[in-house]
Amino acid sequence: MSDLEVKQQVRNFYDQIGWRMESDGFYQNARYEDLRPVAKEYIEKCHLRINRHLVWPGKYLLDAGSGPIQYPAYLTYMDGYQYRLCMDISIIALQEARKRITDRGLYVVGDISNLPFKSDIFEGIVSLHTLHHLPISDQKNAYKDLYRVLMPGKNAVLVNGWTESPLMDQWSWLAKLMDKIDGLLHKLPGKKSVLQSGKKENNKNEKKIKKESTGTFIEKLTAEWLRKEFSDMNIDILVWRTVSVRFLRAVFHRALGGKFWLKILYLLEEKYPEYFGKNGQYPLIVIHK
Known part of the structure; x- marks a missing residue:
């Protein structure tokens, strides 16, 4: 599949499916996130990590690949800016974003690897997933172009996913074990599992996404690759979130003290942000210019 076909496929998915609101009030794309109450506090704290790296105040914040700005924490990124320029490949995403930030937003359909903006124009940049x-x-090209449009003395804050996570690989046995236990509990007559149902479908979805994104390409996205390719940039690799959605859903449950263990994980991430950023699933990449 050519690069152009990949982008067209992504656009079609989000226009036709991903950013369509479902009857429960969530976007269809939300099935790829863990929205259970047990994970809510941890997820929100991870979302808010973006703010500590933005340099306020400023006039223009670029949200590259903004989507519909679907989570409340996402709205806080613009607190220190006059305008949020939302750019996305999906027109549906921008229509939804406009409902949330109205006239404080500017809206552009565009490609993150070929930004239609002049250099040194944005006081801040965010880009998530x-x-x-x-x-x-x-x-x-996208990293270079984001750096180009960033104003000197300011930061771009990006959340991406490593092709492979050493920590998730190391602990994958635990997720598989919890899946097996859940399956056995479901088979007991008249018994309901204390774990959340629906993981099998969600796990298939996550594997499909991973294969369609970085998993099919020869080069792998790693911390080493990032530092080698952009050795001329001042980049910090910190933690955004250590655990994948699959691992969250499989391992952390209310009945098993999931909220407590996620608090412990968050504290560890705060103490060792570089370690978990390099070895966890989702790094928070801060580019200083």
Whole structure:
């Protein structure tokens, strides 16, 4: 599949499916996130990590691959800016974003690997879960273009996913074990599992996404690759979130003290942000210019 076909496929998915509101008030794309109450506090704290790296105040914040700005924490990123320029490949996403930020927003349909903006214009940049949709070659262009449009003395804050996570690979046995236990509990006559149902479908969805994004490309997105490709940039690799959605859903449950263990995980991430950023699933990449 060509790079152009990949982008067209992504656009079609989000226009036709991903950013369509479901009857429960969530976007269809929300099935790829863990929205259970047990994970809510941890997820929100991870979302808010973005703010500590933005340099306020400023006039223009670029949200590259903004989507519909679907979570409340996402709205806080613009607190220190006059305008949020939402750019996305999906017109549906931008229509939904406009409902949330109205006239404080500017809206552009565009490609993150070929930004239609002049250099040194944005006082801040955020981009969450967008770059992984691109082939590695286009990711290189995207990083360079984001750096180009960033104003000197300011930061770009990006959330991406590593092709492989050493920690998730190391602990994958636990997720598999919990899946097996859940399956056995479901088979007991008249018994309901204390664990959440629906993981099998969600796990299939996550594997499909991973295969369609970075998993099919020869080059792998790793911390080493990032530092090598952009050795001329001042980049910090910190933690955004250590655990994948699959691991969250399989391992952390209310009946098993899931909320407590996620608090412990968050404290560890705060103490060792570089370690978990490099070895966890989702790094928070801060580019200083």
